[in-house]
């Protein structure tokens with residue numbers, strides 16, 4: 186059993202651990218609590234468990250590990266909490282403690298964690314190479330042949346069930362679509378653009394749209410080549426040291442002093458990217474740079490509203506859209522009104538508000554892989570609400586949500602992002 190002195194929850198500032206006053210206001214906003222109505226599946230219950238471990242009253246057990254991985258990390262509880270509980274910090278530390286103690290078990294799990302967190306998402310060129318192979322497999326007809334041949338039955342059951350959810354890989358990555366430096370007609374700002382890893386593999390076109398919208402608003406766009414993962418996947422899954430390594434790499438890949446902002450268009454990444462100062466607070470070489478970094482990171486919608494973006498003169502070819510909020514954009518970054526402002530600025534476009542727009546869709550990082558049943562229930566609930574809006578176009582701003590909705594909605598619907606619709610409207614102005 187790991188020693189209590191090295192317990193990561195013990196090392197947290199105690200004010201964070203004891204912040205919860207047990208009022209229960211977060212309970213109706215917590216998707217896992219609303220599913221089971223069990224106290225241990227609620228924010229209050231989880232925080233109480235974490236505190237008991239920090240106080241040395243409980244050990245980190247398999248049951249605790251399962252609870253931490255049943256939590257979506259959606260942060261709806263942070264929004265609801267009147268006491269300002271820092272649930273994200275508690276949750277990431279608790280998961281890191283689970284991994285440090287090995288309480289979640291070993292075997293196959295260790296292999297998949299090693300392959301994804303330590304190999305693929307630490308090596309952008311390798312990740313892209315795998316992405317190219319996958320694109321070839323998908324676009325050449327081989328995928329169709331393999332599916333029709335029944336060969337997929339040779340896969341283990343879990344992999345077989347996940348196979349239909351494999352993201353469609355974009356034909357080109359962001360580096361092929363966006364130059365290292367792109368200049369607007371009249372320059373007012375200089376910004377760095379983060380291309381992400383899943384966004385880059387599956388939605389490089391959205392990165393291109395983001396660059397176009399920035400250019401149309403007077404921003405010179407600097408896009409470093411072959412960018413690394415931001416580390417959010419690592420931090421959310423208890424691999425804090427790898428997350429720190431990736432944060433240092435990200436900071437080094439931008440000339441911070443020369444930029445007005447560093448732009449992210451992925452809600453999940455942005456929430457993590459804005460917390461590098463916390464992640465690197467005890468690193469003497471990076472603590473100051475990380476503070477500067479946090480001040481400059483902006484979500485694309487947040488930045489556009491901040492600089493007073495230009496409203497397009499013509500429409501984008503879509504009449505009605507509904508908007509699903511990425512948890513880490515609305516709860517993690519509190520960016521709520523800005524994506525709606527973008528959508529409402531487009532002539533002829535009606536925004537049909539989605540009931541429970543800020544309720545998790547079940548994507549939650551890799552939750553759809555680790556907790557497929559609960560993820561499917563959340564997706565079904567989301568799809569039901571989308572159907573009520575009568576919109577057949579759904580905008581969201583996180584690649585995980587985008588993929589999850591696409592898997593749940595089928596071909597009748599178009600899933601897109603607010604920035605793509607804005608880019609379409611700007612392009613339509615050119616005739």
Ligand code: SF4
Nearest residue numbers: 215256257259260262
């Ligand atoms: S992060 Fe989401 S699932 Fe986890 S406790 Fe908070 S509201 Fe519940």
Ligand code: SF4
Nearest residue numbers: 205206208209211266
């Ligand atoms: S709302 Fe905040 S203070 Fe109240 S029980 Fe939930 S986490 Fe604790």
